[in-house]
Amino acid sequence: QLGTELLSFGADIRLAHMLIKAQQLDATLPGIYILSAYLVALLESRVKHAVDLNLALHSQLIKPHALFKQQLRFWLTRLKLSEVSELNTGYLPLLVALAYPDRLAKKRGNGYLLANGAGAELSEEYWHNDDYLAIANMGGHKGGRIFAAVAFTPNDITEQLSHLFTEQTRCEFDEKAGRFIHQDEIKLGAITVTSQPSKQPLDKSERAKAWLSLFKKHAFKLFNEQAESEQLLIRMCIASKLFPEQFPAITEAALVANNQWLALYLADLKTLEQLKRFNYLTALQSCFNWQQQSALNQLLPLRLTVPSGSNIKIEYQLDGPAKLSVRMQEVYGMTSTPLLAQGKLALLMELLSPARRPLQLTQDLTHFWQTSYRDVQKEMKGRYPKHFWPDNPATSVATSKVKSKM
Structure with missing residues (x-):
């Protein structure tokens, strides 16, 4: 039913979704529905406008472009709404977030990090220096240039879009500082909204995950030289290559990428020095069952x-x-x-x-x-x-x- 309703609008499906949600919210957020109509008219008209959506809409209210007027008439008729002289643009961040939740962005260096993990950069016409942007239009070279956006704070959208925010505990080992970083964080996709020292003690599973991240970065070079373990790794890789029907597919890269075979053995290690000294021989042997280990010793x-x-x-x-x-x-x-x-x-x-x-x-x-x-x-x-x-x-x-x- 929702899909049929979305398609019936005749607009970009993301904007159609925004219109439906705005209509539902209008009783508690008066003015958001009419604002959504003006926003769709602006974006669908494709007239050149300021990057800041606040400025863009206000300029169209004062001196509307012919293409904007044409789109506005269409959408007001389609949505059974009437033209207004003022708009509550405070709802713009929520509307853009309803249409493009993946394009919510946080400042990162000279550009922005999007909730979907991609990067973006501002058009030179945008002179603000906002921490957060809700982006309605982007493209250009590599699709990363911001053409239309509005500044927001997470509080502007938290109440209505709480499902976009997740709480997690991040645990990783800082090699330069030589210590664990253990933070409670609120995430908006790939964006870290807040991060503070965790109130919970560091448990074994989190520590193991941190060590595994380090292993993923350095591979087997993370550990001190250990000839016996290194030879076992090579023999297992050779056996897997020469006898694929008898042994599981094993390569050094695969063992690094799919590293749960190692997790159980790292949980009790508390320092980087202990990790470097760790002998991974037994952990590696666990990747083969008893019959495969026996066959390995016979073949190689x-x-x-x-x-x-x-x-x-x-x-x-x-x-x-x-x-x-x-x-x-x-x-x-x-x-x-x-x-x-x-x-x-x-x-x-x-x-x-x-x-x-x-x-x-x-x-x-x-x-x-x-x-x-x-x-x-x-x-x-x-x-x-x-x-x-x-x-x-x-x-x-x-x-x-x-x-x-x-």
Whole structure:
């Protein structure tokens, strides 16, 4: 029924909504209905007028433009109203708010912040410096130039449009000040109308939300370096990419954006230093169920047992092969480079000297044994004579010891 009534006016649907509401309010706010008719006539006539709607309407009352007179006659007839010589323009903010609640705006720097979160700037013709504006017409470059508006205070519209205002508690961590900001606020969309220190104590859930906001800003760089957790993150991302049917979709960006997996673990942290030291390993593991964690350890193991019997740590990276840094003597007898993730992920072997200095990088151990190993063997025999440098490494016994103790 309301939709049919709105369309029957033949005006912009927002202005039609304003007219209907003004008619309903006229009994308690005498003069608002006739004012709404004059305002619609002004806006629909599209005549050039002052940015300040108060001035624009008063100038049309004194010396009306022909197009305005034509629109006014139409709307007075349509609404069964009579022409007047004076208008109570004090209701203008409420009328504009009824039509364009998303265009209520608060001063911000040299411009204005709209309730819908967008920014706006004043036409050079507007000389006032009002804290709040109700904007009836805007456009120009990027649609952010204000062409018609009226100043208001929140009290002008609170009684009739209380649903536009919300109360909330804002909690965030100020990194520069090194403390929590805990404020009770009244919001008008994106606009903060009032903000004062909260009367309620800071609870765990609010603190966790503040920490999560910080995490969203800094991502995993927020935390101190922790190799084990970082490697788990990389392994989970690789598993998700290589086996999408087996593991949930996980990327670093997704974990930062959808960060509720972390919330429970941050609630008891009270200082930024505690947050930075926080080990997110357990929280990260919770993103996979038990079966998925078990499969991860099988497909992308933390360590690999080499022929010498040593259990060597694997270093994973998001792009490219995993890397195994191992002393060359420990992989004698290994005839080919191992593959991970059921053959889907290559392993780059960094072969080290007895002093753990890099000697060779290879993804093809067979080829290395047959070719450039000879050059390495010659050099290493002279430098490390106590260690074993066989002529046939592919068939020799691996060792982690010197020759005398083999």
